[in-house]
Amino acid sequence: MRLLVVEDYEPVREALTQGLREAGFAVDVAADGDAGLWYATSNDYDVIVLDLMLPGVDGLTLLKRLRKAGGKSHVLILTAKDTTQDRVTGLDLGADDYLVKPFAFKELLARVRALVRRRYTTKDPLVIVGDLEIDTTTRTVRRCNRRIDLTPKEYVLLHYLAMRHGELVTRGEIWEHAYEFNSDAESNVVDVTIGHIRRKLDGPGLAKLIHTRRGHGYVLGGEP
Numbered sequence: 232m233r234l235l236v237v238e239d240y241e242p243v244r245e246a247l248t249q250g251l252r253e254a255g256f257a258v259d260v261a262a263d264g265d266a267g268l269w270y271a272t273s274n275d276y277d278v279i280v281l282d283l284m285l286p287g288v289d290g291l292t293l294l295k296r297l298r299k300a301g302g303k304s305h306v307l308i309l310t311a312k313d314t315t316q317d318r319v320t321g322l323d324l325g326a327d328d329y330l331v332k333p334f335a336f337k338e339l340l341a342r343v344r345a346l347v348r349r350r351y352t353t354k355d356p357l358v359i360v361g362d363l364e365i366d367t368t369t370r371t372v373r374r375c376n377r378r379i380d381l382t383p384k385e386y387v388l389l390h391y392l393a394m395r396h397g398e399l400v401t402r403g404e405i406w407e408h409a410y411e412f413n414s415d416a417e418s419n420v421v422d423v424t425i426g427h428i429r430r431k432l433d434g435p436g437l438a439k440l441i442h443t444r445r446g447h448g449y450v451l452g453g454e455p
Contacts, residue, residue, distance in 0.1 A: 232277040232347050233257040233408045237267030239285050250336050255383040257411050264288030271297050276304040278346045283310040298325035305346040351394040360396045360452045385428050392451040401448035
């Protein structure tokens with residue numbers, strides 16, 4: 232899943248980026264409101280982690296402009312402002328959640344996971360597709376009760392396909408949700424990663440889970 236972090240304080244920004252990437256997310260980063268607004272309105276993010284006190288465009292103005300432009304990304308406001316009116320204002324402008332600084336990264340990560348589930352209209356942290364089980368809390372994958380060890384990028388790509396199981400997912404959509412903005416979109420890394428996942432998921436006597444629609448993309452589950 233692809234996230235945007237908009238935070239001007241470098242230590243917090245770097246800690247968030249590192250932690251979220253280690254958790255398997257693709258993360259784009261902006262250090263001010265102007266860059267954050269450009270990223271937010273130019274890309275479709277699963278979640279935007281947004282500070283309010285930003286140089287340039289402030290966080291609430293960024294949020295307001297994002298919603299006015301039709302942006303559907305879920306937004307988690309991250310701020311030192313903790314009054315009831317601050318929270319009400321942010322939520323009324325279109326924020327989906329609110330976390331006050333200082334915060335525990337574990338809680339932020341849980342809130343991000345919850346917003347990802349909400350975006351894909353599910354509340355259950357366990358995603359089940361046939362005999363495949365993905366625990367989005369522990370990031371563990373099992374098939375026929377056999378644990379499958381995946382790299383962080385393999386996990387996030389499989390998780391995205393699972394959230395849209397039964398649907399055709401194009402390579403472009405996979406790229407938008409599983410890779411950072413500055414990645415090389417012209418490479419065949421998506422196809423290579425899918426190949427690695429297939430080899431780990433499939434086995435003797437097991438039906439193939441990921442089907443290729445040549446020239447279009449992939450479908451997880453269902454008929455090829």
